[in-house]
Amino acid sequence: MTRFIFITGGVVSSLGKGLASASLGALLQARGYKVRLRKLDPYINVDPGTMSPTQHGEVFVTDDGAETDLDLGHYERFTGVPSRQADNVTTGRIYSTVIARERHGDYLGATVQVIPHVTDAIKEFIAADCDDTDFVLCEIGGTVGDIEGLPFLEGIRQFGNEVGRDRAMYIHLTLLPYIPTAGELKTKPTQHSVKELLSLGIQPDALLCRSDRPLPPEERRKIAQFCNVQGDAVIEGLDVDTIYQVPISYHQQGFDQVVLRHFGIDDAPEPDLTRWFEILERIRKPEGEVRIAVVGKYTNLLDAYKSLSEALTHGGIANNVKVELDWIESEIFEQDGALEKLEDVNGILVPGGFGERGAEGKVEAARFAREHKVPYFGICFGMQMAVIEVARNLAGIKGAGSTEFGPAKEPVVGLLTEWLRGEELERRTSEDNLGGTMRLGAYECNVVPGSKVAEIYGAKTVFERHRHRYEVNINYRDQLEQAGLKVAGLSPDGGLPEIVELAGHPWFIGVQFHPELKSKPFEPHPLFSSFVGAAVHQSRLV
Ligand code: GLN
Numbered sequence: 001m002t003r004f005i006f007i008t009g010g011v012v013s014s015l016g017k018g019l020a021s022a023s024l025g026a027l028l029q030a031r032g033y034k035v036r037l038r039k040l041d042p043y044i045n046v047d048p049g050t051m052s053p054t055q056h057g058e059v060f061v062t063d064d065g066a067e068t069d070l071d072l073g074h075y076e077r078f079t080g081v082p083s084r085q086a087d088n089v090t091t092g093r094i095y096s097t098v099i100a101r102e103r104h105g106d107y108l109g110a111t112v113q114v115i116p117h118v119t120d121a122i123k124e125f126i127a128a129d130c131d132d133t134d135f136v137l138c139e140i141g142g143t144v145g146d147i148e149g150l151p152f153l154e155g156i157r158q159f160g161n162e163v164g165r166d167r168a169m170y171i172h173l174t175l176l177p178y179i180p181t182a183g184e185l186k187t188k189p190t191q192h193s194v195k196e197l198l199s200l201g202i203q204p205d206a207l208l209c210r211s212d213r214p215l216p217p218e219e220r221r222k223i224a225q226f227c228n229v230q231g232d233a234v235i236e237g238l239d240v241d242t243i244y245q246v247p248i249s250y251h252q253q254g255f256d257q258v259v260l261r262h263f264g265i266d267d268a269p270e271p272d273l274t275r276w277f278e279i280l281e282r283i284r285k286p287e288g289e290v291r292i293a294v295v296g297k298y299t300n301l302l303d304a305y306k307s308l309s310e311a312l313t314h315g316g317i318a319n320n321v322k323v324e325l326d327w328i329e330s331e332i333f334e335q336d337g338a339l340e341k342l343e344d345v346n347g348i349l350v351p352g353g354f355g356e357r358g359a360e361g362k363v364e365a366a367r368f369a370r371e372h373k374v375p376y377f378g379i380c381f382g383m384q385m386a387v388i389e390v391a392r393n394l395a396g397i398k399g400a401g402s403t404e405f406g407p408a409k410e411p412v413v414g415l416l417t418e419w420l421r422g423e424e425l426e427r428r429t430s431e432d433n434l435g436g437t438m439r440l441g442a443y444e445c446n447v448v449p450g451s452k453v454a455e456i457y458g459a460k461t462v463f464e465r466h467r468h469r470y471e472v473n474i475n476y477r478d479q480l481e482q483a484g485l486k487v488a489g490l491s492p493d494g495g496l497p498e499i500v501e502l503a504g505h506p507w508f509i510g511v512q513f514h515p516e517l518k519s520k521p522f523e524p525h526p527l528f529s530s531f532v533g534a535a536v537h538q539s540r541l542v
Contacts (some may be wrong), residue, residue: 440466
């Protein structure tokens with residue numbers, strides 16, 4: 001029997017609902033249950049694919065090619081359960097579905113309304129594709145009180161009523177602000193937020209209260225009484241030094257126990273949290289430190305590179321070192337003298353990106369890494385820029401460029417209009433809509449035997465996730481290889497370079513896909529482990 005847990009947020013946004021959901025999922029999983037995590041986002045975009053990363057943070061791509069909210073990244077990292085398109089829905093997607101049904105005549109002449117048509121579509125999404133899952137955790141984006149969130153809250157209210165309260169649980173995440181002049185943690189915003197939920201017909205069963213200091217017993221009693229929840233179902237969510245502490249802290253307060261009690265489960269096995277303790281030990285007691293420069297474009301909002309910074313942390317866990325990140329706007333390298341900033345880093349990473357601004361700075365960063373033999377990791381755009389750099393400066397292809405920035409004399413990186421996915425031919429043109437028309441999701445890549453990446457992966461074929469329109473142009477392969485840049489990974493039909501590596505350099509690898517999306521603390525991605533390992537090696541040389 002599948003049970004459903006709904007997680008809503010109150011008072012302010014950015015309280016870490018995604019992490020809280022992921023942590024609870026991990027705890028239930030550690031007790032042997034099969035979990036799925038889902039996100040319901042109230043914005044009108046069909047998916048976050050067309051949103052600026054500086055507004056909404058990174059777009060997390062799933063194996064099945066969905067462009068989803070970054071919280072799905074937390075879910076995957078914490079539980080290892082691969083997310084799917086079916087795990088993220090937005091108002092835009094719900095309305096598209098409803099409107100398509102209306103046009104198709106499916107509503108048989110009815111006036112199409114938020115209740116029941118939109119709420120029905122929301123409920124369908126919650127219950128879809130649950131297989132034999134024990135717990136489906138659904139996080140509702142936004143904050144209670146937002147106008148656009150109302151249909152979702154109504155949807156989850158109805159859902160709980162229909163499946164019965166013994167199969168549905170509501171958890172509300174709030175903030176307890178500390179007021180220095182009063183010397184107290186204040187419970188009033190939480191009370192108001194719960195009132196707001198109650199006015200929509202939802203009585204939370206547990207409250208997660210974020211605060212920067214412990215919750216005194218008197219405040220806990222007050223919250224329980226005013227918000228009509230059990231005292232032990234008021235869970236303290238203290239700020240922690242690492243996100244990997246969160247599941248353990250919740251467990252220590254009996255959060256998972258409260259959830260099981262709600263569902264009347266009293267024979268659950270104790271959770272096995274060994275792997276969480278091991279990670280914490282490694283994060284808190286590193287044996288060294290390396291400094292990696294991330295040369296990107298959205299460095300003023302670190303959420304734009306969430307999976308990337310996590311994957312680098314995982315690379316640190318694998319090597320028992322702390323990874324310090326220097327976030328650098330690539331544009332600065334378009335001015336003289338700025339490359340000095342890279343002089344004392346142990347590795348340079350150029351991540352994914354779009355558009356011309358700052359591209360030449362990335363080319364410069366790749367050149368610096370190549371010339372100074374600093375480990376270089378180019379991901380997607382970072383690979384494309386490294387290829388352009390080598391083409392221009394080693395292979396003598398002076399006009400090398402990417403058609404992403406307009407017509408290029410030598411389109412070393414170009415728009416691909418047709419490609420194979422398994423047996424199927426996929427197509428796009430430069431006129432296509434921006435949303436969802438990229439090469440998206442997991443594709444097979446054959447690793448060239450004898451290459452460095454073959455050794456790193458220890459595999460002949462790998463599946464990695466993509467999100468891009470442009471490709472390294474295979475027609476330049478010979479010229480690039482003669483210059484030392486080897487194609488070390490290819491699509492199965494041999495037409496798309498997926499990985500390049502520079503001969504005679506300690507570690508210079510570019511990948512057309514996003515390995516950071518598959519890295520987990522328990523299972524650091526081999527490329528990130530190897531890259532951080534190369535940075536450790538480099539740090540011992542200087
Ligand atoms: N802008 C490049 C492309 O579309 C790279 C995309 C990326 O880095 N994710 O191909």
